[in-house]
Each structure stands twice: as C-alpha cells, then as structure tokens.
Amino acid sequence: xxxxxxxxxxxxxxxxxxxxxxxxxxxxxxxxxxxxxxxxxxxxxxxxxxxxxxxxxxxxxxxxxxxxxxxxxxxxxxxxxxxxxxxxxxxxxxxxxxxxxxxxxxxxxxxxxxxxxxxxxxxxxxxxxxxxxxxxxxxxxxxxxxxxxxxxxxxxxxxxxxxxxxxxxxxxxxxxxxxxxxxxxxxxxxxxxxxxxxxxxxxxxxxxxxxxxxxxxxxxxxxxxxxxxxxxxxxxxxxxxxxxxxxxxxxxxxxxxxxxxxxxxxxxxxxxxxxxxxxxxxxxxxxxxxxxxxxxxxxxxxxxxxxxxxxxxxxxxxxxxxxxxxxxxxxxxxxxxxxxxxxxxxxxxxxxxxxxxxxxxxxxxxxxxxxxxxxxxxxxxxxxxxxxxxxxxxxxxxxxxxxxxxxxxxxxxxxxxxxxxxxxxxxxxxxxxxxxxxxxxxxxxxxxxxxxxxxxxxxxxxxxxxxxxxxxxxxxxxxxxxxxxxxxxxxxxxxxxxxxxxxxxxxxxxxxxxxxxxxxxxxxxxxxxxxxxxxxxxxxxxxxxxxxxxxxxxxxxxxxxxxxxxxxxxxxxxxxxxxxx
Amino acid sequence: xxxxxxxxxxxxxxxxxxxxxxxxxxxxxxxxxxxxxxxxxxxxxxxxxxxxxxxxxxxxxxxxxxxxxxxxxxxxxxxxxxxxxxxxxxxxxxxxxxxxxxxxxxxxxxxxxxxxxxxxxxxxxxxxxxxxxxxxxxxxxxxxxxxxxxxxxxxxxxxxxxxxxxxxxxxxxxxxxxxxxxxxxxxxxxxxxxxxxxxxxxxxxxxxxxxxxxxxxxxxxxxxxxxxxxxxxxxxxxxxxxxxxxxxxxxxxxxxxxxxxxxxxxxxxxxxxx
Numbered sequence: 001x002x003x004x005x006x007x008x009x010x011x012x013x014x015x016x017x018x019x020x021x022x023x024x025x026x027x028x029x030x031x032x033x034x035x036x037x038x039x040x041x042x043x044x045x046x047x048x049x050x051x052x053x054x055x056x057x058x059x060x061x062x063x064x065x066x067x068x069x070x071x072x073x074x075x076x077x078x079x080x081x082x083x084x085x086x087x088x089x090x091x092x093x094x095x096x097x098x099x100x101x102x103x104x105x106x107x108x109x110x111x112x113x114x115x116x117x118x119x120x121x122x123x124x125x126x127x128x129x130x131x132x133x134x135x136x137x138x139x140x141x142x143x144x145x146x147x148x149x150x151x152x153x154x155x156x157x158x159x160x161x162x163x164x165x166x167x168x169x170x171x172x173x174x175x176x177x178x179x180x181x182x183x184x185x186x187x188x189x190x191x192x193x194x195x196x197x198x199x200x201x202x203x204x205x206x207x208x209x210x211x212x213x214x215x216x217x218x219x220x221x222x223x224x225x226x227x228x229x230x231x232x233x234x235x236x237x238x239x240x241x242x243x244x245x246x247x248x249x250x251x252x253x254x255x256x257x258x259x260x261x262x263x264x265x266x267x268x269x270x271x272x273x274x275x276x277x278x279x280x281x282x283x284x285x286x287x288x289x290x291x292x293x294x295x296x297x298x299x300x301x302x303x304x305x306x307x308x309x310x311x312x313x314x315x316x317x318x319x320x321x322x323x324x325x326x327x328x329x330x331x332x333x334x335x336x337x338x339x340x341x342x343x344x345x346x347x348x349x350x351x352x353x354x355x356x357x358x359x360x361x362x363x364x365x366x367x368x369x370x371x372x373x374x375x376x377x378x379x380x381x382x383x384x385x386x387x388x389x390x391x392x393x394x395x396x397x398x399x400x401x402x403x404x405x406x407x408x409x410x411x412x413x414x415x416x417x418x419x420x421x422x423x424x425x426x427x428x429x430x431x432x433x434x435x436x437x438x439x440x441x442x443x444x445x446x447x448x449x450x451x452x453x454x455x456x457x458x459x460x461x462x463x464x465x466x467x468x469x470x471x472x473x474x475x476x477x478x479x480x481x482x483x484x485x486x487x488x489x490x491x492x493x494x495x496x497x498x499x500x501x502x503x504x505x506x507x508x509x510x511x512x513x514x515x516x517x518x519x520x521x522x523x524x525x526x527x528x529x530x531x532x533x534x535x536x537x538x539x540x541x542x543x544x545x546x547x548x549x550x551x552x553x554x555x556x557x558x559x560x561x562x563x564x565x566x567x568x569x570x571x572x573x574x575x576x577x578x579x580x581x
Numbered sequence: 582x583x584x585x586x587x588x589x590x591x592x593x594x595x596x597x598x599x600x601x602x603x604x605x606x607x608x609x610x611x612x613x614x615x616x617x618x619x620x621x622x623x624x625x626x627x628x629x630x631x632x633x634x635x636x637x638x639x640x641x642x643x644x645x646x647x648x649x650x651x652x653x654x655x656x657x658x659x660x661x662x663x664x665x666x667x668x669x670x671x672x673x674x675x676x677x678x679x680x681x682x683x684x685x686x687x688x689x690x691x692x693x694x695x696x697x698x699x700x701x702x703x704x705x706x707x708x709x710x711x712x713x714x715x716x717x718x719x720x721x722x723x724x725x726x727x728x729x730x731x732x733x734x735x736x737x738x739x740x741x742x743x744x745x746x747x748x749x750x751x752x753x754x755x756x757x758x759x760x761x762x763x764x765x766x767x768x769x770x771x772x773x774x775x776x777x778x779x780x781x782x783x784x785x786x787x788x789x790x791x792x793x794x795x796x797x798x799x800x801x802x803x804x805x806x807x808x809x810x811x812x813x814x815x816x817x818x819x820x821x822x823x824x825x826x827x828x829x830x831x832x833x834x835x836x837x838x839x840x841x842x843x844x845x846x847x848x849x850x851x852x853x854x855x
Contacts, residue, residue, distance in 0.1 A: 109644060112644055113644065116643060428706060429706055429710050432706055434826070439642065443642050549643060557642065558649050559649060561650065561702065581584050
C-alpha cells in the first residue's frame with residue numbers, strides 16, 4: 001500500500017442508531033407490545049435481525065402536552081407508533097409560525113468568503129467519514145435531523161380553535177404515508193396530554209414491513225384510508241360540498257394504485273424501447289371506454305394520450321391534485337347517454353388515483369353546482385396540454401393553461417423528467433460553454449463540482465446531469481442508513497456524508513444517473529481504503545441545490561447568458577414561459 | 582418571466598437616455614467655455630472600474646452579488662454608454678500625445694473585442710447546438726483518439742476478415758491522415774465542412790467496389806468521419822469563445838493602468854489648484 005493511501009474501517013449501516021437511548025431493556029419491552037409481539041424474529045435475515053432494527057432504527061420520544069410531533073408540509077422520514085398517552089391529528093392547516101418552523105440557516109458573507117480560501121486543493125477531502133456519536137463532535141449539524149429540538153404549543157385549545165381534529169390512541173400508527181411515499185406530511189400532529197411515541201426510521205419501517213406480512217397489510221390499509229380523506233378535502237370540485245355529501249363521496253370512492261413503488265428498476269429497460277415505452281405503462285383508463293366517473297391523481301404522474309396514427313400521442317401529464325375525465329363526466333351527467341373517454345391515462349412509475357363513480361357524482365356532487373359553476377370548476381381543473389392538441393380541441397382540454405410543443409412534452413414524459421422539481425435546464429442556443437456554472441458549483445462545494453454539464457437533449461434544450469430533487473425521489477428507497485433524505489422544511493434531497501456508507505444503492509437507483517460515487521481522501525490527501533478489502537471508500541455525492549448559500553443555486557446565479565435555470569418540470573406553465581422568452 | 586426583447590428595449594432606452602444626457606452636458610459645458618474633461622474622465626474611469634469588476638464577480642460565485650446574467654446586462658449596456666462618454670471626453674477628436682493615443686487604442690481595442698465577443702456569444706451557441714452531440718471542451722482530444730482508434734480497428738478487422746484491401750487502401754490514403762492530424766490554423770479561424778464533404782463523397786464513390794462486409798465497415802467509417810468533424814467544429818468554436826474572453830480580459834488591465842496614469846498626469850499638469 002502506498003503512502004498516499006490509508007486503510008480505515010468502512011462505515012456501516014448502524015454506525016449511528018436513530019436514538020441513543022435504545023438499549024436491550026427497551027427493545028425487550030417493545031417486543032412485548034403490538035405489533036412487534038406478533039412478529040416472528042426467525043423471518044428476519046441474520047444480517048438484519050428484528051432486535052437490530054428496533055434497537056437502531058427506532059427511538060422512543062417523549063412529548064409534553066401540546067408538543068408538536070409532526071408539522072403539516074414538512075417532509076417526513078419516519079412513522080410513529082403511539083406507545084402511551086394520545087395524539088391529536090389536526091386536519092385543517094395551522095399557521096406555520098405558530099408551529100415553530102425554523103428559517104433555514106444560510107452562510108453569511110464572511111463565512112462564504114473565508115470558505116473560498118479554506119477549500120481543499122485535492123478533490124473529495126473529508127475530515128471524517130463516519131458518524132459515530134463520539135466522533136461527531138463539532139460537526140453535529142450533519143446529524144441535526146436526529147437531534148431536532150422539540151417545539152410545543154402552550155395554549156392548544158386557542159391555537160386549534162375550530163380546527164377539525166382526530167385522536168389516536170396507544171397502538172395506532174401515523175406518519176407512514178409521508179415516510180413511505182417520500183411526500184410532505186399531510187397533517188400536523190400534537191401530543192394530547194403527555195405522550196410517549198415510538199418513532200421508526202422509514203428504512204426500519206420498510207424492513208419490518210418486508211418481513212412481516214400482517215404489518216405490511218395494516219400499513220397499506222392505513223395508507224389508503226388516510227390518503228383518501230385528506231386528498232378529497234383538497235380537491236376544488238369537492239371542497240365546497242356539505243359534510244354529509246362529502247361523506248357519501250368518501251364512502252363510495254375507490255382507492256386504486258398503478259405501477260410499482262420501485263419503478264426505477266424497470267425504467268431503464270422501458271427507456272430503451274423508444275416510442276414503445278407507453279405500451280408497457282400500466283393503463284388506468286382507456287380512450288373510447290364509457291365514462292364511469294372521474295379519477296383524481298393522489299400522487300405520482302400519469303400520462304394523458306390519445307390515438308394518433310398507429311400509436312399514442314402524449315397530450316399532457318397529470319400530477320398530484322389533477323383530475324381526469326371531468327368534462328366527460330359533466331357531459332354524461334347532463335346528456336342522455338354516457339360519453340366515451342376522449343383520452344387514455346397511463347401510470348408513469350407509481351400512481352395513486354381516487355376513483356369517484358359517475359353515479360355518486362350525479363347524485364351527491366353535481367346537484368350542488370349550476371352548469372355555469374361546473375364549467376368554472378372544470379376550468380380550474382384544466383391541465384396544460386400540447387399546443388397542437390389544444391388547437392384541435394378548441395381549448396376544450398387545456399382551457400387557458402400554458403401550452404407546449406408535442407415533441408418537447410414527449411421528451412419530458414418519455415424520460416420521466418417531469419419528476420424533476422429542480423431540474424437543471426440549459427438552453428444550448430444561449431450557452432457559450434464557458435463552464436462558469438461548473439466553476440461556481442465547485443467553488444461552493446470545496447472545489448468539487450456536483451453536476452456534469454452534459455445530459456439528454458431535445459433541440460436546443462438540455463437537461464444536465466444534476467440532481468433534480470424529484471417529486472418522487474426513488475434514490476431514497478434503498479438507502480440502508482437513511483443518509484439520503486429530504487430536508488424537512490424545503491424538501492431538498494440531501495446526502496448526509498457522515499452516515500453514507502458508500503453502498504451505491506442511491507446512485508444505481510437514480511433513473512437519471514445524477515448521483516456520483518466518489519473516492520474520498522483524508523486531510524493529508526491520502527486516499528482512504530477499507531481495512532478489510534483494501535478497496536477505496538466511496539461516498540455518494542450530488543447537487544444539494546446550494547441549500548446553505550445565500551441566493552440559491554450557484555450554477556444558476558453564475559450563468560452570464562440566462563442559459564441555465566433550475567426549474568420544476570412538473571410545472572408546464574413555468575417551462576412554457578421559459579422556452580418562449 | 583420577461584422576454585429578452587422587452588429587456589433589450591428597456592435597457593437600450595435607458596442607455597440612450599444616459600448617453601444623450603452626457604453628450605448634452607459636454608456640449609453645454611463647451612458652449613459655456615467650460616472644460617468637461619474632468620467630469621467625463623471620472624465618469625469614464627468609474628465605468629471602466631465597474632466593467633472590470635465583473636470578472637471579480639465571476640471569481641467569487643459564492644457571494645450573493647446578484648446573478649451573473651444581471652451583471653452581464655449591466656456590463657454590456659454600461660460599456661456601450663462608456664463609448665459615448667469616451668467620445669465626449671476626447672471631444673469627438675482623435676487624441677494627440679503618445680499616452681493619450683495609447684490609452685485611446687487600449688480603450689478602442691477593449692471595446693471592439695467586447696463587441697466581437699458579444700456577436701460571437703450570440704451567434705456561435707446556436708451553431709454548436711445544431712451539432713448532433715454536446716462535447717465538453719476538455720474531453721475533445723480523448724474523444725478524437727477514440728474515433729481514430731475505432732476507425733482503424735474497424736478497417737483492420739474488415740481487411741483481416743475479407744482479405745480485400747480496397748477499403749484499407751482508401752482508409753490509409755485518404756482518411757487516416759484526416760483522423761490522425763489536428764486541423765490547420767485556417768480551420769480554427771474559419772471552420773468549414775469542406776474536408777468532411779470531400780471525404781464522404783470520396784467514400785461514397787469507393788463503395789461501388791466494396792463487398793458486403795466492407796460496406797458495413799464503410800457505414801461505420803461514414804459515421805466516424807462525421808463525428809470527427811463535429812468534434813473539430815466544437816473544438817474550434819469553443820476555443821474561439823474562450824480565446825476571445827482571454828483577449829478581452831487581458832486588454833482590460835493595461836487599459837485600467839494607462840487610464841489611471843492618464844488621470845494622475847492630467848491632475849499633475851492641470852495647472853490650477855486641485
């Protein structure tokens with residue numbers, strides 16, 4: 001081994017337990033409780049024992065009366081089981097300031113300036129590579145998500161006012177929806193009296209579900225039940241309905257899921273079949289079939305297409321909160337016969353939809369609207385579609401929504417770029433290839449650029465290989481340590497360098513190849529090798545959207561020619577504006 | 582989002598108004614037999630310092646000094662404005678004196694290099710975007726080597742497999758040199774697709790003598806010749822965009838030094854109380 005290499009111990013999954021107070025006694029107590037009591041420890045593999053999961057992927061949290069357990073809108077990485085006491089789920093939005101949301105800490109002017117001088121000359125230098133509690137020291141910011149300060153409300157009745165709440169008792173689970181779907185929390189939860197909760201890191205929950213069928217079924221049932229209620233309440237069509245009518249809709253609504261949670265596994269194969277990818281996408285509703293109600297997209301993305309020649313042409317895509325088939329449902333309700341669906345709907349990756357049957361709409365929803373107000377609601381639900389299609393349908397589909405060219409839309413949908421909430425879009429007609437963006441990125445990340453100025457192209461537009469901070473970040477699915485996760489407040493997908501064990505799961509899962517595995521060095525510049533295998537120690541790296549920088553992403557700010565932008569590709573209006581500048 | 586056209590219109594109007602004000606002020610001073618040289622000189626020096634600061638902004642991207650695109654807009658329009666200030670400062674005459682002429686030449690060279698750069702930065706990117714693939718400048722030499730190696734391998738394998746030397750001879754006589762050698766200075770200054778077109782035409786002519794396996798290899802060769810030309814085009818154009826900036830920034834420093842020297846001497850030999 002040369003002097004430029006140093007052998008060290010490789011980081012491991014449970015280097016940093018979720019909670020530091022989980023001892024054998026606590027694990028024994030948990031194993032006496034439901035649902036762990038019914039779990040068969042022999043179903044778990046030796047490398048991933050049930051006791052190990054409980055000890056390392058869970059922690060027991062105490063909350064005083066009014067203590068905030070989770071806040072609506074925060075991105076969740078864990079689920080909760082009520083052990084003792086109770087919690088109150090606040091179903092209507094509360095003021096964020098009341099809930100104690102902290103502003104994100106940014107680097108000041110002088111710190112930024114000083115950082116420039118302190119940057120390492122060699123690439124990927126790390127002061128430490130493991131996150132053992134005794135080694136974390138001053139760098140506790142890195143594991144701040146594990147030691148967050150508790151916030152509690154002092155005058156709960158006044159704060160809650162008339163807010164609609166539900167109470168959960170010992171044995172009940174909550175927070176699983178956000179944890180499993182990598183989405184924001186849909187409600188705020190407060191401790192009702194003193195409460196002891198078991199917080200389960202989502203990696204642990206995933207493993208418990210994998211090896212325990214009953215828990216998986218229970219969680220899936222909860223997920224469907226909670227998701228349905230929350231989503232219906234948010235839909236403009238149903239938001240003004242009287243409570244009894246809404247309850248009837250809730251009772252009749254069918255929850256349907258299409259595609260696979262881990263869609264990235266089959267995405268590469270599907271991507272190879274240019275133009276044929278649409279055929280393998282799960283069909284949710286088919287063009288020409290009679291309209292049997294509306295479909296509300298709960299999460300994920302779906303492709304709206306119609307027959308064109310001997311294939312299917314994409315005309316739009318639907319994301320969370322958008323509705324399919326409303327115009328046909330209205331026409332069917334007010335006409336003498338059922339109208340056929342004018343488009344097909346297919347799942348892009350994983351999609352949850354809520355199906356409200358036509359009969360329920362006619363009996364309990366449409367009677368509360370006049371025809372004019374229904375037309376207004378339909379306008380509110382209009383989606384951005386392709387320019388050609390909107391022209392053909394006289395704006396029937398897109399209404400006044402922004403429009404986009406078909407080839408560009410096909411490009412974005414086919415390659416699933418619509419998943420990107422902060423995609424790096426480069427206008428090659430304006431980009432002078434000066435690399436100021438790359439240099440700026442390197443300057444703000446210790447001389448290590450976190451993206452590659454190359455990527456897939458459509459005409460003069462290129463989606464560069466930079467983390468897109470996806471709406472559905474599938475990179476998080478397989479991470480064994482939870483090192484990659486969403487920032488609670490902003491939703492930015494970040495990697496905790498200290499808990500990353502360099503397993504490459506996230507890099508392999510990213511459908512866009514936007515995560516790089518790098519070999520790391522110590523402060524002397526020596527490459528770090530695993531003591532046992534003598535293989536280099538790797539860390540996953542990617543764009544962090546310059547979360548701690550004032551002014552936002554350095555790449556965008558550094559582009560002199562307005563050629564580079566970070567953009568939500570799920571927002572066609574924004575894209576259309578940018579393309580047509 | 583504002584369109585580029587509306588931004589251009591707003592900035593142009595503001596610049597023209599500012600330029601007219603300065604020109605009017607200089608004319609007004611001279612009509613009153615006053616000398617506006619110091620006021621226009623300081624204004625011009627201020628403009629030059631601001632224009633030079635843009636490079637500092639680029640060097641410190643982590644500081645939130647607004648975004649670079651806004652800086653560039655300010656840089657372009659203040660540079661255009663500075664031309665009017667410069668003309669007002671020299672009273673619309675060619676300056677006399679070695680230092681003044683040197684300064685004027687420095688200014689004009691920097692200004693013209695800026696204008697040329699502005700033209701190139703607006704016209705070259707669309708040309709690069711029309712090329713089938715995007716190439717990173719630093720990787721182009723390695724990609725050229727790959728093209729050459731692959732072409733050589735393809736031809737050698739075909740010659741070995743078929744025993745025919747038709748394609749091999751054509752490759753060694755006409756294509757190998759093109760793939761091995763860098764392009765001449767003429768191409769770097771004015772890239773054209775003349776050589777590519779000629780080679781592809783010659784290869785098309787040769788195909789009538791080729792067997793089936795050789796035809797297949799010739800198709801690969803067609804693609805590799807095109808790719809090599811694309812690489813050369815990208816290299817030449819990207820080099821031009823980088824070299825221009827190098828010249829423009831390089832001219833800025835002597836301009837600033839001579840301008841400061843000129844200002845110091847102007848004060849020194851002013852004759853009146855400072």
